[in-house]
Amino acid sequence: MTETEYDYDELGLVAGLEIHQQLDTATKLFCQCPTELREPEEAERTFTRYLHPTRSELGEIDEAALEESKVEREFEYLAYDTTCLVEEDDEPPHELDDEALDTVLEIAQLMDMSPVDQAHVMRKIVVDGSNTTGFQRSTLMATDGEIETSDGAVGIEDLMLEEESAQRVAETDAGVRYSLDRLGIPLVEIGTSPDISTPEQALEAAERIGMLLRSTGKVKRGLGTIRQDVNVSIAEGARVEIKGVQSLDDIDDIVRNEVGRQVALVEIANELIDRDAEVGEPEDVTDVFEDTDSGVIRGALNAGGSVMGVPLYGFDGLVGREIAPDRRLGTEFSDHAKRHGAGGIFHTDELPAYGVTEEEVEALREAVGAGPEDAVAIVADETDVAESAIEAVVERAETALEGVPEETRGANDDGTTRYLRPLPGAARMYPETDVPPVEPDPSEVPEPELLTEKVERYQEEYDLDAGLAEQVAYGEYMPLFEDVVSDGVDPTLAATTLESTLTELRRDDVPVENLTDEHLTGVLEMVEDGDLPNEGVGDLLTALAEEPDRTPEEAAEEEGLGGADEEEVREAIVEVVERNEAQVEEEGMQAFSGLMGECMGALRGKADGDLVSQLLREEIQKRA
Structure with missing residues (x-):
């Protein structure tokens, strides 16, 4: 499938963003535990849970949560010396963190949003194990904002304050293992209006929001601290929510590929309608493969499993049609089968292959009553897995007749997406009764300086050149730069150390990630006090990075790096x-x-x- 640049106006592209950003607060949102991440091997104990969906206050069960619960899984949690009863769901949550509330109000000001009069914490049902409670706590803080892009204004519908989910560590034989170090870190969710009409505008809007967030100096930096979700639809398609876009630079490719996928699915649906296509009933076709040489199928049968098949009348040649780079309609079927524990599917558009012979393909067609114009999909696995997986394939094949299904998809590293679950509905939200409401007061929160304004000020006030000023303002050490300069450290020394020196050390494979703010501040203050020459900064930082348990003064003395008279x-x-x-x-x-x-x-x-x-x-x- 070659990349195509579409006429997005003609297709009726509508897109919106949801930006999730961790806040850099001292403690978590509903308890006093620290917000620092830990290594899994530091865990002191584990415990397990099984989660099931509950009904909303209206008595409804969310469809996405219901599908998630169909897969019986054990969730194992890693607990640390800092893990508290709130994180384990053995104690009610405390009141909302004040530092997080102030930061959210700063963000609201930067986006011209109106804070709510009273903020109520809600529970959002999530049963994938990422929360020990089976739900995520979320609070609407502000509405009705706007940002500017070169293609026009993009509305900001809502600003939510949420608790971050637990971090997935590993898949286990029984289910999933999570780490509780990340659970409860304050997180803001910013949702735009569906005002975005091109992939390029989606990227620009995300960049603008990212800049505004960093302007507060109170958001976490680094991999995994910010995630982008993208909602995409075209006029003949459907709204699809794409979760977990890790790199901001991937957003335009994600939108572009999703448009292409929806265009391809609409074309397939039209062709299926022209063929009077329909989906048959699943059948046990184990006998067809009794003597098979296919490793996958033989492995399932030797373990006492079965092969289930379904005839797809009128689908010949379409199951194998590419709908996105390296992804076909059959890949969509396979994604649904995998949700029920199967390793995937085979289908006749790709057979004979994988050890399946031409004779077995013909026998398979005959067994389910499929002709040359039809396709057949099969699943080989444990009998109960194969049965539930083939039912999932049937459901997805039936939606192929309609076009594009509304669903939640996950972002892949190559800019494509995969099926995750149905779109959630309003039934997943209900009030949190353990946390009292708060009344936000934006008048007590000063409006932060934009990063673009910081760049100008650094040039004028500190005499930094334009390039270095921009590096500092947009860099992860901007808050530290401002702190040390306000304490009397020379701005040029601070800027070059935090941006140039650390970059050079990183390129020389010095483990600069071991350096804390206290290390950096101490080194800069030693230079300012005349206890360390400028030329010794790199050597002292290297020494501290390699043995971070020392103070700058201790390391300088031990390494002989103090200033000579x-x-x-x-x-x-x-x-x-x-x-x-x-x-x-x-x-x-x-x-x-x-x-x-x-x-x-x-x-x-x-x-x-x-x-x-x-x-x-x-x-x-x-x-x-």
């Missing part, structure tokens, strides 16, 4: 000059460049370059 510097320079006396007598001041490097190496970052330069010139002049 003028007498020590002159002694080192005299030694270098005398060692190169012949060169100095012959070349005079022209020997300076070569000896300067030797002097700096001899001093190992203990002295400022300007001082070394001054004293070296003096010593050369004495001998020239």
Whole structure:
């Protein structure tokens, strides 16, 4: 399938975004536990749960939660020395975190939103194990905002304050293992209006929202701290929610590929209608493969399983049709089968293959009454799995006759998507009775400075060049930069250290991720106090990164990186000059460049370059 650039106006493309961003607060949203992530091997104990959907206050059960619950799974949770009873769902949640509330109100101001008069916490049913409670707590904080893009304004419908889900660690034989370190971190969800009409506008809107969030200086940075969901539909298609777009740069490709997928599904539906296509009844076709050489099928049969098949009348050639890069209609069928525990499906558009012979294909067609114009899909697995999986294939094949199904899909790394579950409905929400409502007061929260405004201020106030000012303002260390500069650290030193020096060390495979804000602040303050020359910053940061349990002062003393006084510097320079006396007598001041490097190496970052330069010139002049 070649990439096609569509006329999006003609297709009636409508898209919207949901941006989920973790807040960088000291404690979690409903308890006083820290918001730092842990390594799974640090877990002190585990416990397990089984989750089932509950009815809403209107007595309804959400369709997405109901489908999720059809797959019986055990959820195992890793608990740490910081895990509390709230996270385990053994104690009611505490009141909403004040720091998170203030940050949300700052974000609302940046998007011209109107805060609600009273914020009520709601429960949103989620039974995939990512919450120990079986629901996620969510609070509407503001509505009716707007951002600008080059293609026009995009409305911001709502701003939610939520608790982050637990982090999926591994699939287990019984179900899924989650880590509780991430559960409960404050999270904002920003939902746009369906005002986006091109893939490029979707990307620009996401970039704008990301910039506004970072302008607060109070959001977490790094992989997994921000996630984008994209809602996409075309006029003849249906609304599809695409979850978990990790990289902002993928958004335009995701939208582009989803448009292509919906176009292809509409074309397939029209062709199926022209063929009077229909979906048959599932049948047990195990006998057809009694002597098969197919490894997949033989493995299922040897384990006492079955092969279930379904005739797809009029589907020949369409199950194997590509609807997105490297994805076919048959891949959609397979995604649904996998939700019920099957490894996937085979279908006659791709057979004979995988050890299935031409003779077995003919026998299969005959067994289910399929002709040359028909297709057949099969599932080989444990009998109960094969039966439920083939029923899922039947349901998906029936929706292929209608066109594009409304559903929730997951984003893949290559810009394509996969089926996850049906779209959730209103039945998944009901009030949280354990947390009192709050009345937001935006008047107490100052409006934060935009990153674009910071760039201008850094140039004017701190005399940083445009490139460095932008690096600092948009970088992860912007809040730390502002803190140390306000405490008297030279802005140029702080900016070059946090952006240039750390980048260079990272390229040299120094584990800079081990450096804390306390490490960085301490090193910069040592330079400012004259206890460390500029030239020693890189060496001291390297030492701290490799052994982070030390303070900057301890590391400087142990590594011999403290500042040398003028007498020590002159002694080192005299030694270098005398060692190169012949060169100095012959070349005079022209020997300076070569000896300067030797002097700096001899001093190992203990002295400022300007001082070394001054004293070296003096010593050369004495001998020239």
